[in-house]
Amino acid sequence: MLLSEYKSKELLHQYGLKVxxxxxxxxxDEAEAACAGILSGSYPGIASKKYAVxxxxxAGGRGLAGGVRFAATPSSVRDEAARMLGRNLVTQQTxxxxxxxxxxxxxxxxxLKAQYFVAFALDLDSGAPMLLASSDGGVEFEQKARMDSxxxxxxxxxxxxxxxxxxxxxxxxxxxxxADPILAARRAFLDNDMTLLEINPxxxxxxxxxxxxxxxxxxxxxxxxxxxxxxxxxxEQAIPGxxxxxxxxxINFVKLDGDMGVVVNGAGLGLATNDMIADAxxxxxxxxxxxxxxxxxxxxxxxxxxxxDPKVKVILLNVHGGGMTVCDTVAEGVAFAYSRAERKLPCxxxxxxxxxxxxxxxxxxxxxxxxxxxxxTGAVKRAVALAQGAR
Amino acid sequence: MAILVNxxxxxxxxxxxxxxGTFYADQTMRYGTNVxxxxxxxxxxxxxxxxxxxxxxxxxxxxTGANASLVIVxxxxxxxxxxxxxxxxxxxxxxxxERVPQHDMGRVKxxxxxxxxxxxxxxxxGILTPGQCKIGVMPTKDATAGxxxxxxxxxxxxxxxxxxxxxxxxxxxxxxxxxxxxxHGVGFVECLKLFRDDPETEAVVLIGEIGGREEEKAAEYLxxxxxxxxxxxxxxxxxxxxxxxxxxxxxxxxxxxxxxxHKISRLKSAGVLVAKNADHVVDTxxxxxxxx
Numbered sequence: 001m002l003l004s005e006y007k008s009k010e011l012l013h014q015y016g017l018k019v020x021x022x023x024x025x026x027x028x029d030e031a032e033a034a035c036a037g038i039l040s041g042s043y044p045g046i047a048s049k050k051y052a053v054x055x056x057x058x059a060g061g062r063g064l065a066g067g068v069r070f071a072a073t074p075s076s077v078r079d080e081a082a083r084m085l086g087r088n089l090v091t092q093q094t095x096x097x098x099x100x101x102x103x104x105x106x107x108x109x110x111x112l113k114a115q116y117f118v119a120f121a122l123d124l125d126s127g128a129p130m131l132l133a134s135s136d137g138g139v140e141f142e143q144k145a146r147m148d149s150x151x152x153x154x155x156x157x158x159x160x161x162x163x164x165x166x167x168x169x170x171x172x173x174x175x176x177x178x179a180d181p182i183l184a185a186r187r188a189f190l191d192n193d194m195t196l197l198e199i200n201p202x203x204x205x206x207x208x209x210x211x212x213x214x215x216x217x218x219x220x221x222x223x224x225x226x227x228x229x230x231x232x233x234x235x236e237q238a239i240p241g242x243x244x245x246x247x248x249x250x251i252n253f254v255k256l257d258g259d260m261g262v263v264v265n266g267a268g269l270g271l272a273t274n275d276m277i278a279d280a281x282x283x284x285x286x287x288x289x290x291x292x293x294x295x296x297x298x299x300x301x302x303x304x305x306x307x308x309d310p311k312v313k314v315i316l317l318n319v320h321g322g323g324m325t326v327c328d329t330v331a332e333g334v335a336f337a338y339s340r341a342e343r344k345l346p347c348x349x350x351x352x353x354x355x356x357x358x359x360x361x362x363x364x365x366x367x368x369x370x371x372x373x374x375x376x377t378g379a380v381k382r383a384v385a386l387a388q389g390a391r
Numbered sequence: 392m393a394i395l396v397n398x399x400x401x402x403x404x405x406x407x408x409x410x411x412g413t414f415y416a417d418q419t420m421r422y423g424t425n426v427x428x429x430x431x432x433x434x435x436x437x438x439x440x441x442x443x444x445x446x447x448x449x450x451x452x453x454x455t456g457a458n459a460s461l462v463i464v465x466x467x468x469x470x471x472x473x474x475x476x477x478x479x480x481x482x483x484x485x486x487x488x489e490r491v492p493q494h495d496m497g498r499v500k501x502x503x504x505x506x507x508x509x510x511x512x513x514x515x516x517g518i519l520t521p522g523q524c525k526i527g528v529m530p531t532k533d534a535t536a537g538x539x540x541x542x543x544x545x546x547x548x549x550x551x552x553x554x555x556x557x558x559x560x561x562x563x564x565x566x567x568x569x570x571x572x573x574x575h576g577v578g579f580v581e582c583l584k585l586f587r588d589d590p591e592t593e594a595v596v597l598i599g600e601i602g603g604r605e606e607e608k609a610a611e612y613l614x615x616x617x618x619x620x621x622x623x624x625x626x627x628x629x630x631x632x633x634x635x636x637x638x639x640x641x642x643x644x645x646x647x648x649x650x651x652x653h654k655i656s657r658l659k660s661a662g663v664l665v666a667k668n669a670d671h672v673v674d675t676x677x678x679x680x681x682x683x
Contacts, residue, residue, distance in 0.1 A: 086404055122493055124574055124604070127500025142624075158501075195493050197571075207497045223492035225467050268545020271600050271627035272669045278630035279668055284464060287631065320550045322516065322530050353550050374511065376551065377670050 001219040001230065002058045004237045006105045009213040011233075012199070013044055015188040017181045018211045019082040021045035022107025024056070029080030034106040035074035046211060048108030053080040056237070057099040060216060067101070070074025070109050077106055096257040110211060116174065117152070118182060120189040128158035129186055131165070135172050137201035153309035156374030157186060178202075178210045185212075206325035250294035251302040259308030260387045261315040261345070263299075263334065265290045265325040273318050273380065282384035285312045292324035299333025300340075315347040316360070318376060318382040327351045327359030335366035344369055346386050350379035393565045393629055394540065394585040394592070395483050395509060397458060400524050403428045403457040403481075404466035405448065405472045406455065408439050415463055415487075415528050422525040436446045441447035448479040461517070461526045462486040469513060470495035474502045477510075477556040483578070486512035486538040496574035503576070510576025516546035527568070537562015538593035539676060542582040544569055544600055551670055552598060559673045564592040569605070579609040586619060593677055594621045597663070601628030601651050610657035622663045623680035625672050626651045 003011070009019040014052065022044045025031035039153045041047035051074075055067035063069060067089050077344040081104050090098035097230050115137035123130040134152045155168045167180050181202075189197045196218040203213050252267065256274075262281050264270040267289040274284045286306065291300055317334060321327035331351070338344060349370040351359045363370045372381035394586045396492035404419070406412040407429030417440060419428050426452045428443050435446030445451035448460065464472040469488040476484045477499075491513045503510060511518055517527010521534040529546060534628045539561050543549040546568055567582050568577055579597055582584060586592045599606040606626060613622060629651040655665050664679055666672040 122497045122574060125500070126504070127574060128495035129497075190494065193492055193494050220493050222466060222490035223494065226492075238612075253633075265546070266545055266547025267601055268543070268548030268627055269551060270599065272548050272551070272625075272632065273544075275629050276668050276670070284630075300408060320547045320554075322528070322546055324528050324548050325547075329546055352554065354532070 001221045001234060002057060003024075003217040003356070005054060005216065005234060007237050008217040008295070009212055011192065011217065011232035012185065012188055012212050012215055015184045015230055017184055018209050019045045019110055020052075020108040020110055020211060020213065022046050022105055024103050025081060025106055026085070028078045028082040028085065029108050031104055032074045034079055037096045038106065038108050046108055046110060046112055046205070046209065050105050050109040051077045051176055052109040053077055053084065054105045054107070054214075055084050055101040056103045056105055057089055057091075057094065057101060059091055059093040059099060060151060061093045062089065065089055065091040067091070070178045072086070075122070081106070083286055097255065111206040112201070112203040112213070113206055113244055114187045114204045115213075116172070116203070117198075117216050118185070118202040119187055119199065120197040121195065123156045126156055126158070127155050129189060130265060131155045131157055131168070131182065132170055133174075133292055135170075137203065138200060138339060156235055160186070163235050177208070178204075181210050181212075182336070192221045194209045194218060195220045243338045249256050250291045250298040251286075252289040252291065253302060253305065254287040256284050256286055258285045259307070259313045260383055261285050261303075262288055263290075263303055263306070263313040263315060263317045263319075263330070264288055265319050265322070265330060269318065269320055273316070273376070276377070277316070277384060280381050280384045282380070290330065292327055294325070296332035298337060299330055300336040300358065303334050303337035304341065307343055307345060312345065314386040317347060317349040317370070317378065318379060319351050319353070320355035321351065321355050326355040327353065327379070328355045328362055331362040333357035335368050339366065348379050348383040348386065350374065350376055393523065394448060395565065395567070396518055396520050396526060398425070398523040400459050400461045400483070400526075401425055401427045401455060401457045402461060402524075402526055403430055403448070403451045405430045405460055405462045405476065407431060407442075407474065408434055408444065408465065409465075410593055412463040415461075419461065422531055423522075424526065424553075427457050430619055433502060448475045452479050452481065457481070459483040459526060460485070462512075464488060466490045466492070469519050470499050470555045472541070472589075473499050473510065473513075477502045477505075477506050479521065481508060483526070484508055485515065485517045486510065486576075487515055487528050488512075488572075489514045491531075491572065493572075495533060496572065509552060509581070509590045510661040511557050511567060512570040512576060514572045515570035515575070518565060518567050520565045521563050528573055529566070529568070533557050534566070535562040536564075538564055538591060539556060539568040540564045540586040540589070540592040541598065542569065542579055542586070543567070543596065543598035544571060544603075544605060544617070545598060545627075548598055548669070551669060552596065552625070554606065555669075555673050556601065556676065560679065561673065561676055562591060571675065579605045580612045580631065583618070583622070584635045587620065592620065594623060594680055596672060596676065597622060597624040597658075599624060599626045599654060601626075601631055601654070606654035607657055608655075610661040611664065613661040613663060618662075621677045623666060624655075624658050624663045625666045625669060626654045626658070627669075
């Protein structure tokens with residue numbers, strides 16, 4: 001569960017980190033009006049006479065895609081906000097269709113002397129919080145780090161250890177004053193069941209303050225049972241889209257840009273199926289992983305998303321029924337979705353493993369227009385052919 | 392032989408009396424696994440499915456000599472159940488529970504340090520030594536005993552590959568699902584070491600995917616050792632878009648998803664035979680074992 005920038009900074013501010021003064025705006029008027037409060041310092045955070053306008057979407061890569069603009073006056077803040085709001089922003093992480101900008105965050109633009117990347121995640125080996133830091137902070141950090149992982153330094157911090165942290169920071173050229181906000185960030189990370197906390201840039205201003213200029217937090221959805229406040233936080237920022245809709249139904253769904261709807265149980269089999277589709281010259285419209293806790297009704301919701309998508313030409317059903325997701329559960333879901341859909345798309349079905357025969361019987365009895373193929377390879381090839389216009 | 396579990400393994404089931412616990416306990420017992428007891432706090436001194444139930448793992452171990460545990464406890468309490476089993480000295484713990492909070496697994500990882508316990512999972516289908524012992528929730532219809540060791544990050548894909556292996560008369564020594572979560576117990580390297588020491592295992596199949604570091608670590612280990620047995624790998628997600636989470640929580644690492652190509656090239660340079668897709672795994676194993 002990704003928290004948007006302003007929600008992330010709000011949370012960090014509660015732990016004592018300094019942030020630029022700012023306000024969320026849903027219209028150009030609101031954006032212009034926010035400037036007075038930023039100038040006077042009536043919103044929490046550091047005030048300034050210059051402004052930044054930042055598109056609020058639930059994906060990274062925003063800076064490079066034109067989702068962050070600077071403005072010197074309230075009227076140019078208004079112009080930038082008007083240009084961004086309602087626009088579709090496509091970044092490397094949004095997928096091909098992008099995300100509509102429903103709100104912008106207007107905040108104080110500060111003069112920065114140095115920019116760093118700071119993040120917390122759990123160390124996969126020890127299970128303790130791990131600080132990741134780099135002196136190459138800023139917009140292009142992610143690309144740099146991907147190409148050259150040596151730019152990121154790590155420190156596992158099992159207990160609040162100021163001495164080790166200060167030594168680590170001084171090696172990076174960061175002064176001791178940064179230790180307190182970093183330890184505060186570590187507390188925020190632990191208290192709130194975050195899986196990832198990124199502050200980029202974590203910057204030093206001309207006045208010598210360490211400030212979280214941008215932040216991105218991923219909360220662990222699996223820990224929501226002990227955090228009733230998660231629901232409120234997410235409701236306030238409202239992330240739209242089919243992926244969130246599918247997640248409510250116990251399905252992991254990622255939209256891709258092809259024309260073949262794919263219904264598969266399990267992440268590994270899903271990835272394997274999409275690889276084989278690509279190898280056979282086809283293009284998947286989605287990646288789907290039915291979680292083991294999904295019911296037939298949940299599965300039906302996922303299939304409905306595909307049947308409703310005008311780009312999708314064929315449905316490929318590839319299920320290897322196992323201990324927890326059995327074939328008949330999936331077949332029930334598919335049959336239910338088809339019975340309610342206006343578009344009865346051709347379907348290629350390959351069911352194997354637990355209750356495969358039962359599943360096929362359900363598809364036949366409920367008149368799903370399914371062509372049954374007994375092996376995965378054949379099913380993929382047939383579905384690709386159908387998508388390319390074969391009969 | 393086999394790795395970690397065999398016909399002599401004495402298994403207890405934590406969370407046995409719940410709905411899912413009852414269902415999978417029954418299936419596990421029907422497979423022939425030597426299940427000796429169940430654990431459910433507050434239900435001690437009762438019986439379920441013909442077996443004694445104990446309040447704590449410690450009691451169950453003392454009374455029955457259990458040395459393995461299957462944890463089918465709902466996610467909010469799964470980590471505490473695992474830690475209880477570690478503290479009671481259980482040798483092999485399998486946790487099939489999905490959606491265990493990551494910070495809870497952080498506590499489990501710390502509890503594992505310095506212990507002799509091997510944890511499989513969470514979010515794992517479990518471990519299966521065909522014909523001897525099943526601890527988990529995987530289907531067993533297609534499993535046959537033989538010389539192929541399988542270690543995997545994905546349950547459904549393991550079922551698929553296992554069925555294809557059996558159809559080609561390639562039985563399995565043991566199959567292990569390390570689980571789909573970012574923080575988990577045993578990984579590929581530990582399993583590779585165990586398979587290497589198992590005389591019955593003739594070849595090992597690694598089923599990997601994008602994200603995480605399992606494949607890289609395996610490649611690093613294999614580079615620095617004379618493994619002595621063929622290792623065949625399938626890495627899925629070659630065509631997944633970069634930077635987006637694909638189902639398993641483990642598929643996105645902190646610094647973005649590591650691409651399948653990157654993993655494949657590392658494995659190849661470590662001498663691993665990489666199958667292009669699920670269709671090519673069996674052929675690659677047969678060729679490696681000179682059975683074609």
